[in-house]
Amino acid sequence: MIPKRNSILVLLICIILFSYVLPISAMNMKVRLSINGQVVDQALNVQKVNDTLLIPVKVLDQQFALEVEWINIIKSVNIKLDDRIIKLRVGERQVQFGDEIKELSTKVKLVDGQALIPADFVAEILGYQMNFTDNELEFFKPILKVKDITYNETDFGEEIVITTNKKPHYKTKSLPAPERLFIDIFNSELTKEIDEIAVNNGLIFQIRSGQFKAGIVRIVLDLYQPLSYNTDVVKVGDDYQLKLKINPRIIGFRYNNERKTFAILSNKKLSDYQTKYKKEDNELIVEFSNTLLDVVKDSIEIEDNESIKKVKLNQINRGGSTAVKINFQLKKRVKFNTYNDPKNPNKLILNPNDTAELFGVKYDKQVNNVEIKVSKPVSVKSVPLKKGSRLVLDLPNTVFRKVSESLRVGNDSVEEIRIAQFNKKMSRVVVDLKKLVNYELESIQDDANNNYSIIVKLDNLNNDSQIDKSDDKSDKGKTSKDNHPSTDKSYEKYLEEVNIFKKKNRINLQINLNTKSDYKIRKFKYPNRLVIDIPGAVDNLDPDQIAKPQGIIKDVRVSQFSRDPLMSRVVFELPYPINYDLISKDQSAQIKLKLRIPNRDLSLSGRMIVIDAGHGGADPGAIGPSGIMEKKVNLDIAKRLTALLRKAGAKVKMTRTNDEYITLWSRADMANELGCDIFVSIHSNAHKGEDASGTETYIYPGSYGDTLILAKIMQSSLQEKIGLIDRGVKFERLYVLEKTTMPSILSEIAFITNEEEEQLLADPNLRQKAAAGLYEGIVAYFNR
Numbered sequence: 001m002i003p004k005r006n007s008i009l010v011l012l013i014c015i016i017l018f019s020y021v022l023p024i025s026a027m028n029m030k031v032r033l034s035i036n037g038q039v040v041d042q043a044l045n046v047q048k049v050n051d052t053l054l055i056p057v058k059v060l061d062q063q064f065a066l067e068v069e070w071i072n073i074i075k076s077v078n079i080k081l082d083d084r085i086i087k088l089r090v091g092e093r094q095v096q097f098g099d100e101i102k103e104l105s106t107k108v109k110l111v112d113g114q115a116l117i118p119a120d121f122v123a124e125i126l127g128y129q130m131n132f133t134d135n136e137l138e139f140f141k142p143i144l145k146v147k148d149i150t151y152n153e154t155d156f157g158e159e160i161v162i163t164t165n166k167k168p169h170y171k172t173k174s175l176p177a178p179e180r181l182f183i184d185i186f187n188s189e190l191t192k193e194i195d196e197i198a199v200n201n202g203l204i205f206q207i208r209s210g211q212f213k214a215g216i217v218r219i220v221l222d223l224y225q226p227l228s229y230n231t232d233v234v235k236v237g238d239d240y241q242l243k244l245k246i247n248p249r250i251i252g253f254r255y256n257n258e259r260k261t262f263a264i265l266s267n268k269k270l271s272d273y274q275t276k277y278k279k280e281d282n283e284l285i286v287e288f289s290n291t292l293l294d295v296v297k298d299s300i301e302i303e304d305n306e307s308i309k310k311v312k313l314n315q316i317n318r319g320g321s322t323a324v325k326i327n328f329q330l331k332k333r334v335k336f337n338t339y340n341d342p343k344n345p346n347k348l349i350l351n352p353n354d355t356a357e358l359f360g361v362k363y364d365k366q367v368n369n370v371e372i373k374v375s376k377p378v379s380v381k382s383v384p385l386k387k388g389s390r391l392v393l394d395l396p397n398t399v400f401r402k403v404s405e406s407l408r409v410g411n412d413s414v415e416e417i418r419i420a421q422f423n424k425k426m427s428r429v430v431v432d433l434k435k436l437v438n439y440e441l442e443s444i445q446d447d448a449n450n451n452y453s454i455i456v457k458l459d460n461l462n463n464d465s466q467i468d469k470s471d472d473k474s475d476k477g478k479t480s481k482d483n484h485p486s487t488d489k490s491y492e493k494y495l496e497e498v499n500i501f502k503k504k505n506r507i508n509l510q511i512n513l514n515t516k517s518d519y520k521i522r523k524f525k526y527p528n529r530l531v532i533d534i535p536g537a538v539d540n541l542d543p544d545q546i547a548k549p550q551g552i553i554k555d556v557r558v559s560q561f562s563r564d565p566l567m568s569r570v571v572f573e574l575p576y577p578i579n580y581d582l583i584s585k586d587q588s589a590q591i592k593l594k595l596r597i598p599n600r601d602l603s604l605s606g607r608m609i610v611i612d613a614g615h616g617g618a619d620p621g622a623i624g625p626s627g628i629m630e631k632k633v634n635l636d637i638a639k640r641l642t643a644l645l646r647k648a649g650a651k652v653k654m655t656r657t658n659d660e661y662i663t664l665w666s667r668a669d670m671a672n673e674l675g676c677d678i679f680v681s682i683h684s685n686a687h688k689g690e691d692a693s694g695t696e697t698y699i700y701p702g703s704y705g706d707t708l709i710l711a712k713i714m715q716s717s718l719q720e721k722i723g724l725i726d727r728g729v730k731f732e733r734l735y736v737l738e739k740t741t742m743p744s745i746l747s748e749i750a751f752i753t754n755e756e757e758e759q760l761l762a763d764p765n766l767r768q769k770a771a772a773g774l775y776e777g778i779v780a781y782f783n784r
Contacts, residue, residue, distance in 0.1 A: 028111075031137045035063060035128075044137070047116055052106040053132055054116035064126060070115065077108070077115050081125060088117060095121070127189055129215035144168055144188040146217045147239065149209050151197050157268040160207060162219060162242040164188070167233060167606070170242060179223035183244065188217045202294070203227065203249065228292040228322035230706070234782070235606030235649075247290040250324055253300070253313060259450075260305055262350040264326075266291075269345045272709060275336060284328040284336070286350065289705050291324045307334045307352050321705070328352070337397050339377045342443050351376060358400040358427045359451070361417050363409050370417060370456040372429055374398065377452050380441055381726070391431040391439065393456070398427040413437070413458060431456065438524040438531070459524070459531075493517055494538040495568055498558055500547040507551050508583075511570055511591040513537060519591050521582070528574040532591060533561065537568040552578070552597060575776075604782060605649035610671040612681035612736065613638035613654065614746075617661030622686035624758035630684040631659065633761045637749065638682050640771035645778065668739035678710060678781070679740045680774065684761055685748035693754045694725030698746040700737035707743040714745055714777035721773030722766060724750055724757070747774060 027048045033041040033055075040063050047054045057077050061068040067080040075090040087096040090110045095102050109116045119137060123130035128139040148163040162168070162185070173182045190211055197207040205222040212218035221227065228247040233240055252265030264270065273288045293315040300311045310329040315322065334352045341347035359373040374395070381394040404420040415432040422428035438459040445452050497512040511519075511532060520533045539560045549555050554573040561569035583592035613635040615621030621630030635656070642652045653674055655667045671679045685696070697715040699707050711729045719726040727748075737744050749770050750757040760766045 029135065031132075031135050033059070033063070034136070034138045036140050037138075045114075046119075046137070047109065047111060049106050049109075053119040053137065054106070054109055055119045055122065055137070057115045057117050060122065075110065075115075077117070079125075086125065088115075090115060097125070123214045127211070127214060129187065142187045142189045142215045144185065145191045146185060146188050146209075147191050149194050149197070149207065149219060151199055151204075151207060157248060158201070158246040160219075160221070160244040160246075162244075163236075164240050164242065165238070167235075167240050168242050170231075172231065172244075174226065176226075179226060181221040181223060181227050181229075183219040183221075183242075184212065185217045185219075185242070187215050189215070190217055203246070203292075225294070226292075226322070228290060230290060240606075247292060247322070248288075249292045249294040250288065250313075251294050253295055253311075253326075255300055255302060255311070257304065260352065262311070262352075263341070264348040264350065266346050266348070269340065270348050272705065273338075275338070277333065282330045282333070284330055284334065284352075286326045286328070286336070288324040288326075289708075290321055292322055293324045305331075305352075307332055335397070337376065337378075339379050342377070342445075349377070356395070356398045358395060358398050358419065358429075360405065361407055361419060361429060363407060363414060363417060365409075365411060368413055368458045370414075370429075370431055370458065372454040372456070374452050374454060377443060378454065380443075380454055389433040389436050391433060391436075391456070393429040393431075393454075394422065395427045395429065395454075397425055400427040431458075433458075438529070440522065440524070493534075493536050494540050495534070495558065495570075496541075496545070498541065498546045498556060498570055500550055500553055500556070502551045507553065507595045507597060509553075509572060509580075509593045509595065513589045513591075516587045516589045518587055521580075521593070523577070523580075528577050530572045530574065530578075530580065530593070532570045534568045534570070534591075536566050538566070539568040549573075552595075604645060604779060607650045607678075607782065608653070608674055608676040609645055609650050609778065610653050610655065610674060610676045610679045611638045611642050611645075612667050612671075612679065613656055614681055614683040616656050616659055619661055622684060622752050624752040624761070625690075625755045626758060626762075628752060628758055628762055630686070630752050633684050633749075633752065633767070634682045635659070636764075637767050637770050637774075640768055641680075641682070641774050644771060644775040648775075648779070650778075664735040665739065668736050671740045671742065671744070676742055678778070679736070679742055679744035680714070680778070681736055681744070681746040682774070683746060683748050684750060684752040686753045687751060688753075690754060692751050693757055694727040695719045695722065695750060696727035696748045697729050698732045698734060698737065698748070699729065699744070701731040701733060703731070703737075707745070710743045710777075710781050711745045713781045714747060714774060717777030717780060718747060718749070718770065718773035721776065722750070722760075722769050724760075 029046055029048060030043040031046050032039060033044045044059070045056065057068055057079075060066040060079060069078040071078065077088045079086040079088075084097065088104075088108050090108050093104045093107050095104055104121055105118045119130055119132070122128075123139060126139075128141055131138045131140070143166060145165040146162060147165060150161045150163075152159050152161060162183070164185070168188065169186045171184050171186070173184070174180070175182065190209070194209050199206060203224055204227070205224060208220045208222065210218060230245045230247065232243045232245065234243065248266045248268045248270055250264055250266050250270075252263075254263045254265070255261075256263065270288060270291070272290060273286060275284065275286050277284050293313055295313060298313045302308050302310060307330060308328050309331050312327045312329070314325045314327065316325050337351040337356065339349055339351075341349055356378050357375040359375070361373070362371040363369070364371065372393070372395075378395045378398055381396065400419055400421045402419075404418070406419070407417040409416060413434055415434060418430045418432070420428050440457040442455045442457065443452060444455065493513060493515055495511065496514055499510045499512070501508040501510065509530075511534070513534070517534055517537060519535075522531045522533070523529075524531060539558050541558055546558055547556055552575055554575060555571075556573075557571040559569050561567045579596040581594045581596065583594055584590055613631075615631040615634060617631075619631065621634065623629055635658075638654060639657070642654055645652045653670065653676070655670055656662050667681075685692070695715070695718055697711045697718070699711045708729070715726070715729050732746075734746055737746060750761055752758050752761055
């Protein structure tokens with residue numbers, strides 16, 4: 001009798017030995033073979049070894065037209081592929097692929113005189129994808145072509161652009177040690193070999209790309225440090241662009257002991273940040289969403305500051321996104337006055353002494369300027385009013401100690417300038433004008449006493465010697481021959497021609513003179529226009545010498561703006577603010593400008609947008625004093641907006657197109673199921689107080705990043721278009737904002753419960769302006 005211990009030992013040895021001689025399970029079967037959707041063999045003999053499918057090598061010859069050579073003496077297969085020879089041997093897993101050695105998923109087999117090779121290897125060498133299900137084997141070519149990869153430095157920061165022929169399905173993944181970022185594009189292939197891109201910007205070392213495996217193109221960013229980024233896909237012509245937009249980096253943090261201010265330096269302008277106070281820790285926190293911290297020193301001890309004792313900078317990661325949090329440890333509670341340095345927009349100034357003092361105003365009749373004197377920089381908010389000839393300027397975080405004051409002017413341009421403490425945190429300057437005019441705002445520092453002046457440069461439109469009637473469309477602002485200087489030879493400088501050159505999405509403006517001249521170019525808002533003033537020049541043009549409006553140029557006007565001093569003016573009316581590049585020299589006989597036109601149509605092309613007309617059916621929404629129902633106003637504006645978006649190439653889905661009741665969850669579900677890019681809900685506001693007025697935009701509490709950016713842009717665009725009081729962006733727990741998974745906003749156009757604004761909402765012109773304002777905001781969001 002064998003002892004129990006010995007019997008167990010013998011059993012274990014038998015199990016181990018038996019495990020080494022167990023055969024690999026192999027199963028012969030017939031499958032239907034199809035290539036690119038076409039069946040080429042109804043019953044192909046194959047063998048399945050564990051999870052690997054082996055197919056006859058003759059398939060390469062018969063179905064893919066490759067040269068296949070069988071060398072019987074050494075049981076080897078040679079396959080000619082382009083300029084390389086692939087060598088495989090029966091019983092081996094190694095394969096010689098040109099000068100490389102690769103390993104197969106299982107050994108090459110010989111069955112009934114036929115060499116069988118792994119099907120996944122066939123797919124890999126031919127650039128096909130493979131699918132095997134239910135006795136059917138399918139090879140198919142990737143339908144997505146990766147055409148190009150570029151690295152760009154734009155006005156909005158750095159970006160990597162991957163151009164494809166179809167909308168890409170992709171995945172990004174970060175790996176440490178060494179730091180890398182992978183971008184895998186599925187069901188794709190490279191159309192050409194793309195060289196490595198050397199970046200070396202302190203963040204990205206280089207960008208590599210290649211065919212990672214059949215059907216997957218991989219782009220690799222070799223990094224110096226972890227990367228913070230956003231991705232976006234846009235349609236450009238017949239192609240798509242996957243854009244990896246690198247989020248801003250904070251590259252410096254400084255404390256100015258003399259001014260007691262903090263400066264945050266970044267590689268591009270910082271705009272997405274929030275400030276909050278933590279009472280329990282007595283800390284003031286400034287958080288920058290989607291931002292990377294790239295500074296050596298992450299904490300500063302502050303001396304000789306009555307409010308702040310220490311500052312600490314932290315990089316935080318939250319839900320896959322990065323942010324920078326700056327913690328100010330306080331001695332006493334303060335608020336920040338935050339503004340961008342006028343000389344460097346990439347420098348954000350934090351001034352813990354939050355209140356600026358408004359000293360007073362002056363008026364310079366020689367140049368028609370209003371000067372507002374303040375103790376420190378202030379972000380002025382201008383409010384154009386539709387009724388009355390007034391210019392209203394709000395100065396936040398500003399105190400005017402005299403409470404109120406007025407300056408009587410009484411000339412041809414300005415009646416009176418009034419100053420008042422509007423509320424505890426804001427001063428207001430009102431300029432009563434004879435007539436609404438264009439204006440520019442400029443902030444300058446007085447080096448003598450470190451105070452600042454806000455200069456309001458008013459345009460001159462009412463002097464008798466100035467005859468450009470900006471609002472007179474009957475003759476396009478062209479003055480008659482009787483009204484401007486004659487063509488007397490004593491006038492040495494005169495205009496010869498005004499041209500617009502349009503090619504695809506580019507527009508150049510050109511003004512020809514008979515001789516070289518100085519000139520001044522100004523860009524105005526309210527309305528948007530480019531104005532070119534040419535001193536000493538005579539306007540002697542005939543109508544056929546002035547270009548007709550085309551492209552985005554809404555109107556062209558030329559006039560003898562002033563007789564004494566002599567000056568000609570050329571005005572180009574624009575639909576929205578547009579930057580330009582000056583091509584000509586400071587003195588030139590040809591004044592040339594190239595407009596920087598955002599590719600508006602392409603930015604919306606292919607975008608999926610859901611437009612939600614609030615209320616409907618049994619739910620009328622708010623009802624105005626005269627009985628106008630909110631649901632009708634909302635639907636009309638939504639239809640107008642939809643028409644504008646579709647004309648620009650966007651794919652638009654309305655939650656309702658008629659007077660029907662749609663549940664809130666159905667609205668959110670529709671947007672989520674469509675996977676839309678943005679969700680815009682349109683409403684008309686209501687308040688029990690009849691005097692409540694203005695425009696406001698809502699987002700869900702805690703929404704930052706793209707949602708907050710969308711809200712700010714939409715609010716600004718809508719308010720600028722319809723000209724009502726700007727009530728800003730607000731947070732509210734609204735169902736459609738909470739349950740939608742994309743950037744979502746709810747726009748309150750105006751107060752239907754306010755009698756005056758109800759009448760505006762009843763006006764088709766206001767509704768069209770509201771739709772246009774929302775449209776311009778959506779375009780600006782996708783063009784940012």
